[in-house]
Amino acid sequence: MTGRPPRPPLPPPPRYGEAALSDVLPSVLSALGVRGEQAPLALAPARRVVVLLVDGLGWQLLCEHPQEAPFLTSLLPSATTLTTGFPSTTATSLTSLGTGLPPGRHGVVGFEMVLPELGRRLNALHWDPAVAPTVVQPHPTAFERARRAGVAVARVNPRAFAGTGLTEASSGGAAQRGADSLGELVAAAAAAVREGERSLVYVYHGDLDSTGHRAGCASDAWRYQLAHIDRLAQQLASVLPPEATLLVTADHGMVDVPEQGRIDLRDRPDLTAGVREVAGEPRALYLYVEPAAREDVVAVWCRELQDDAWVLSRDEAEAAGWFGPQVDDVVRARIGDVVVAARGPVAVLDSRWMPAQLLGLLGMHGSLTDAERLVPLLVHPAGPGPGPPPAPTSGEAQPEPAFGRLGGVPAPSVSSIERLPGSWPSSCSSAERWTAASPRLPCRWSTTMPNGAGWA
Numbered sequence: 001m002t003g004r005p006p007r008p009p010l011p012p013p014p015r016y017g018e019a020a021l022s023d024v025l026p027s028v029l030s031a032l033g034v035r036g037e038q039a040p041l042a043l044a045p046a047r048r049v050v051v052l053l054v055d056g057l058g059w060q061l062l063c064e065h066p067q068e069a070p071f072l073t074s075l076l077p078s079a080t081t082l083t084t085g086f087p088s089t090t091a092t093s094l095t096s097l098g099t100g101l102p103p104g105r106h107g108v109v110g111f112e113m114v115l116p117e118l119g120r121r122l123n124a125l126h127w128d129p130a131v132a133p134t135v136v137q138p139h140p141t142a143f144e145r146a147r148r149a150g151v152a153v154a155r156v157n158p159r160a161f162a163g164t165g166l167t168e169a170s171s172g173g174a175a176q177r178g179a180d181s182l183g184e185l186v187a188a189a190a191a192a193v194r195e196g197e198r199s200l201v202y203v204y205h206g207d208l209d210s211t212g213h214r215a216g217c218a219s220d221a222w223r224y225q226l227a228h229i230d231r232l233a234q235q236l237a238s239v240l241p242p243e244a245t246l247l248v249t250a251d252h253g254m255v256d257v258p259e260q261g262r263i264d265l266r267d268r269p270d271l272t273a274g275v276r277e278v279a280g281e282p283r284a285l286y287l288y289v290e291p292a293a294r295e296d297v298v299a300v301w302c303r304e305l306q307d308d309a310w311v312l313s314r315d316e317a318e319a320a321g322w323f324g325p326q327v328d329d330v331v332r333a334r335i336g337d338v339v340v341a342a343r344g345p346v347a348v349l350d351s352r353w354m355p356a357q358l359l360g361l362l363g364m365h366g367s368l369t370d371a372e373r374l375v376p377l378l379v380h381p382a383g384p385g386p387g388p389p390p391a392p393t394s395g396e397a398q399p400e401p402a403f404g405r406l407g408g409v410p411a412p413s414v415s416s417i418e419r420l421p422g423s424w425p426s427s428c429s430s431a432e433r434w435t436a437a438s439p440r441l442p443c444r445w446s447t448t449m450p451n452g453a454g455w456a
Contacts, residue, residue: 004299008307008343011368013321014083014102021084021375022096024051024249025142031245032198034149037100041080041377048193048244050201052236053097054229055090056209056365058253059374061217061226068226071234072248075378084252086322086341087111087284087366088373090209091124091166093251098141098170098202102324106137107331108169109323111281111366114288116333121279127165137169143202144173152196156188157204171202182232190239205232209254212363216256222363237380250375252365257282257347261308265350270300279336281358282347284366286336294337301340308344310368313337322368341367 014020023040030039031046059081066073085096085103087110095101095108103109112123115136122131143153152175159178161167177192179185185203192201208225215221237246262282265272272278274293280286289297294313301311312320317339318327327335340348349359365372 004295005303005306007302007311010310010312010320014085014324014368014373016085016102016321016324019080019082020096020102021082021093021249021251022100022102024082024097024100024247024377026100028200028247029142029146029149029151032146032149032151032200034146034151037145043247043379044245046243046245047197048199048201048241050189050193050203050236050240050244050246051097052189052203052205052233052246052248053094054208054233054248054250055204055206056212056217056252056254056363057226057229057248057250057375058371059376060371061253062376065223065226068223069230071230071237072376072378075248075380076376078379080377082249082375082377084373084375085324086317086368086373087280088252088368089281089284089366090206090251094166094170094204095137097249097251098143098172099137099139100142101139102326104318104323104325104327104331106139106169107328107334108137108166109331109334110279110284110286112279113286113334114277114279114336117330121277124166129165131165133165133169133172136165141170141172141174143171143200146200147173150196150198152192152199153201154188154192154195154199155202155204156185156192158206161204174202182228182235186232186236186239189236193244194241203236205229209251212254213361214363216362217254218256233380246380248376248378248380253370253372253374254363254365255283255345255369255371256362257345257364261344261346263346263348265348266352268304271304271348273297273300278350278353280340281364281366282349282354282361283342283364283372285340285348287338287340289337297338301338305340305346308342308346309348310339310341310343312339312341314339343367343369 016022018040026037027039027041027043028049029037031043032049062069062072084093089111091108091111092103095106096103099106108124111125115122122128147153153173154177155171155174156177156179158180162176162178177188179188189201189203193199208229211225212222233248240246274290274297275287276290277288278285287297298311298313314335314337347364351359
């Protein structure tokens with residue numbers, strides 16, 4: 001095999017340690033007075049904090065739907081846009097949030113991953129009880145650290161989540177408060193936040209994500225569900241004590257992938273040559289390859305997917321900062337020899353092992369496009385917002401933020417967003433290209449953040 005064909009420019013890495021999802025809880029603990037925690041988001045001091053994570057509420061999707069989400073979008077002027085880690089998927093993001101660590105440290109590196117140290121695969125959302133959570137994720141969670149510091153800590157999520165491997169790996173140490181309806185969720189959070197002298201309550205809600213997976217994030221069903229989420233957040237804010245702060249964030253965004261953008265490896269022997277095993281998910285694949293085949297596999301995938309994907313060796317993805325500034329040896333072995341991250345409206349499926357439910361999804365995520373990796377951090381009561389913008393690096397004065405910040409970078413107001421014709425197939429309902437009159441707002445499928453900063 002000859003050398004690799006040219007590949008598209010790499011996206012900026014997640015902003016670990018500056019404005020990433022993994023920075024939220026360390027900053028919250030610092031605001032609660034817990035010593036020794038890094039606080040890159042510089043949240044205001046607080047006695048009580050509720051963190052509501054809405055599965056699938058991407059920054060771009062929220063900005064595009066102010067009518068469906070008037071309460072949430074009213075908080076955008078003081079918001080910060082965060083990056084998730086890679087992959088931008090629930091299992092990885094919840095563990096990044098809960099531990100305050102990038103994936104290269106906490107080790108939950110995807111939806112489906114190979115654990116060489118155990119000689120087996122693990123589906124992180126359907127965790128095998130035979131695999132101890134502390135074997136996969138050995139670090140203390142932010143909730144454990146808060147509890148040791150005297151903070152009352154609780155998590156509010158569906159009762160079926162109690163005691164599961166992912167729950168313990170990502171939020172171990174928090175007292176369980178089961179809630180299977182919106183009313184139960186609000187009541188449980190309102191009670192838990194009033195416990196102790198200081199309190200931290202983590203609330204998870206997943207219906208927006210599941211609706212987007214089934215119906216697509218451009219569907220009426222998704223918009224109607226967003227309206228319910230907006231009412232949930234508003235009601236939760238209304239019942240908190242006056243000394244409490246509500247933070248709203250998400251684990252990833254979402255894109256719709258049309259039928260013509262789907263590639264099934266079952267029918268592509270050219271793409272499976274030299275590949276021993278495939279894991280990950282359709283927009284963030286790990287390829288475990290024969291030792292002598294790595295360069296050939298990278299070259300073939302680059303040639304076949306062209307501009308629709310970033311195809312990197314594991315070493316290249318690590319050097320690019322996708323998994324964080326440090327990747328532990330045991331975690332490195334879990335990452336595929338080749339990493340494939342979708343760039344265009346494509347998904348690489350493998351019906352040889354993926355369940356039918358996964359194969360039939362319309363809305364997807366996992367990659368490093370802005371539509372998938374940018375998530376909001378909304379603050380109520382709305383104060384000065386988390387963290388100041390960075391100081392100007394040139395002699396020119398920087399404009400004041402018009403509508404929130406993108407990891408400390410100003411972003412435009414919702415009124416500046418306009419819909420322009422895009423280059424995606426007209427049959428793809430989510431492929432309408434969104435941009436802004438100001439170039440600071442990333443396009444829906446853009447991979448470049450302002451000023452160059454870059455499923456489940």
